[in-house]
Amino acid sequence: MKKVASILRYTILTLGALIMILPFFWMLSTSLKTQPETVQIPPVWIPKQLQWGNYVEAFKAAPFARYFVNSVIVTGVTTIGQLFTSILAAFAFSKLRFWGKNILFLIFLGTMMIPGEMLIIPNFVTLSNMHLVNTYGALILPWLASFFTVFTLRQTFNSVSDQTYFAAKIDGASDWRFLWHILVPMSKSTITAVTVLQVIGSWNAFMWPLIVTNDENMRTLPVGLQAFTTDAGTNFALLMAASTFVIIPMVVVYIFLQKYIIAGISNSGLKG
Amino acid sequence: MQVTFKDVTLSYDGKRDILKHLNFVIQEGSLVCLLGPSGGGKSTTLNLISGLLAPTGGHIFFDDADVTKKDALGRKVGMVFQNYALYPHLTVLKNIEFPLKMAKMSKADRTKRAKELAALVHVEDQLDKKPGELSGGQQQRVAIARALAKEPSILLLDEPLSNLDARLRIEMREEIRRIQRETGVTTVFVTHDQDEAMHISDQIMVLHDGHIQQFSTPKKLYASPDNLFVAQFIGEPVINSIPATALNHDLAGIVPDSILTQAQTAGIRPEALTLPQRALDPLVTLHGKVLEFDQFGRESTANIDYNGYQLISTEMSQLAHDTKELDFTLEKKGFFLFDADGKRIFGGDTPMVLVGDQSAQKDPAAAPTESGGDTHAE
Numbered sequence: 001m002k003k004v005a006s007i008l009r010y011t012i013l014t015l016g017a018l019i020m021i022l023p024f025f026w027m028l029s030t031s032l033k034t035q036p037e038t039v040q041i042p043p044v045w046i047p048k049q050l051q052w053g054n055y056v057e058a059f060k061a062a063p064f065a066r067y068f069v070n071s072v073i074v075t076g077v078t079t080i081g082q083l084f085t086s087i088l089a090a091f092a093f094s095k096l097r098f099w100g101k102n103i104l105f106l107i108f109l110g111t112m113m114i115p116g117e118m119l120i121i122p123n124f125v126t127l128s129n130m131h132l133v134n135t136y137g138a139l140i141l142p143w144l145a146s147f148f149t150v151f152t153l154r155q156t157f158n159s160v161s162d163q164t165y166f167a168a169k170i171d172g173a174s175d176w177r178f179l180w181h182i183l184v185p186m187s188k189s190t191i192t193a194v195t196v197l198q199v200i201g202s203w204n205a206f207m208w209p210l211i212v213t214n215d216e217n218m219r220t221l222p223v224g225l226q227a228f229t230t231d232a233g234t235n236f237a238l239l240m241a242a243s244t245f246v247i248i249p250m251v252v253v254y255i256f257l258q259k260y261i262i263a264g265i266s267n268s269g270l271k272g
Numbered sequence: 273m274q275v276t277f278k279d280v281t282l283s284y285d286g287k288r289d290i291l292k293h294l295n296f297v298i299q300e301g302s303l304v305c306l307l308g309p310s311g312g313g314k315s316t317t318l319n320l321i322s323g324l325l326a327p328t329g330g331h332i333f334f335d336d337a338d339v340t341k342k343d344a345l346g347r348k349v350g351m352v353f354q355n356y357a358l359y360p361h362l363t364v365l366k367n368i369e370f371p372l373k374m375a376k377m378s379k380a381d382r383t384k385r386a387k388e389l390a391a392l393v394h395v396e397d398q399l400d401k402k403p404g405e406l407s408g409g410q411q412q413r414v415a416i417a418r419a420l421a422k423e424p425s426i427l428l429l430d431e432p433l434s435n436l437d438a439r440l441r442i443e444m445r446e447e448i449r450r451i452q453r454e455t456g457v458t459t460v461f462v463t464h465d466q467d468e469a470m471h472i473s474d475q476i477m478v479l480h481d482g483h484i485q486q487f488s489t490p491k492k493l494y495a496s497p498d499n500l501f502v503a504q505f506i507g508e509p510v511i512n513s514i515p516a517t518a519l520n521h522d523l524a525g526i527v528p529d530s531i532l533t534q535a536q537t538a539g540i541r542p543e544a545l546t547l548p549q550r551a552l553d554p555l556v557t558l559h560g561k562v563l564e565f566d567q568f569g570r571e572s573t574a575n576i577d578y579n580g581y582q583l584i585s586t587e588m589s590q591l592a593h594d595t596k597e598l599d600f601t602l603e604k605k606g607f608f609l610f611d612a613d614g615k616r617i618f619g620g621d622t623p624m625v626l627v628g629d630q631s632a633q634k635d636p637a638a639a640p641t642e643s644g645g646d647t648h649a650e
Contacts, residue, residue, distance in 0.1 A: 161357065163355055163357040164357040164359070167357035167418075168370075169324070169343075169344055169345065170324075170345065170349060170350070170351050171374055171422075172375055177374070182361075185361040188361070
């Protein structure tokens, strides 16, 4: 009985893993195909001759170097800025006493129920009135605060006892000192987790950069992938080749920090 | 530092007072325990001394300076918390150095001072470890060293031993006493464990229901409790308390009528009931039935039925095992009478004026039931 259960468990897990890995495999495989092979029926799983040239061609097809710089800037500033505001807010909600704290927290919590798509138009109108369309400002500004991050960090900060806060106060630490020298180092794993989630989220963001930029110089990598889709159809081989080098940095980040990501998500009891 | 509370009141919600008009003086260099059941206001009182809480009314003085409006940092207190509140990401040395770093002491000086303190509390060989690698007792020592680092005006300990196992608790309470003697720092210690309090304190403040029930030396607290609450709270086994009317017949003609009529409850320490041949300073001889008699090693417990009330005695090891009924002695020491408000009106350090006693002419009702020197709640 035990053996059967074990076999069943492994079969299900293996199937799950295969389903997860399939799109990535398909992406890699397609990126090395010739144009006809990409649309051939029955599908070609492994191309007869690996077309490494696709990568060179894809990289030349659009100013990917520029896109890469844009993506790095937007991801970096968004992540650091969002982390900074979230840490401050989470500290206030966790350790400080102020009038209306719980009500304010509930209101913020309520904003998590508003779907992101609903915010696109009001945000776009606001930013275009600020003449920020086609600038880094438009790409960065709306993402400098995230209540999901605040909430996750608050949960972690709450797990640090108030006694530790009082001890630091008595030791002569200001709130600022306590926050950066005690609380943040103590919450290292959650902070790493939300940072990685944010980096991945920012790096992969598509809809918002697409809407607020039409100048080629301001595009980010995911938007840049559109270069392979024209009215005449999509060049799948080149698209997949470009997709591969777009996601590589994220794969590297994830592989190195997966321990923290998993810990962080299971701590907060929420999905990322 | 001498700590004075003048009419200090605290209320969290503005309606119910947690502490009611507290008045006391903690002498410089003494070790004082705040003792009482949970919710009695011990930790609240400690937090008021520390400055983590501000009183709703009244004034707090450190020596002659009014510190009511000052925060914990301004009062320069050192504090050890129940869970030690060490910084888990810093080494033992860095933990002890932290308050010195905050005080902007130079790196060389603070390392030197931290090492001295580590030696004082015997953790000098653990300096490079993180708190998580230490045992509970060692963490406690580090927390004390950190609290002492900036030479606090007063050292406050909030139930510091409650997270330790029994053996370590005894070791650490001796350590706290030793460290306090070596440094001479005025120390206030919160506990709900009377044994702990009785063993290490110079003075004990019993807090219950937001009032100071009694503030005196451990000895006096035991030998002369001001009220029924203190009598029942201090002492193991618990004092026998029976309605005073049960004793009326036996005490008539010995204890003056004026006292007997006021008395509501009689308190009898288990060691105040002895066999007549062992009696030291007997008040009266009583008669009762033996319900149960247990002897284990040097200790014995006799459970005696007296007029329908059970009395426990720990002083009857000489009792023959087949005894069914006996005459036993009620000693003067350890016998108290309390009035309807629970206030002690007979026994303890009240001069005992008995009927027919010619040597003392004082009216017992006028005798002070509270000695001078100690400060009491109103």
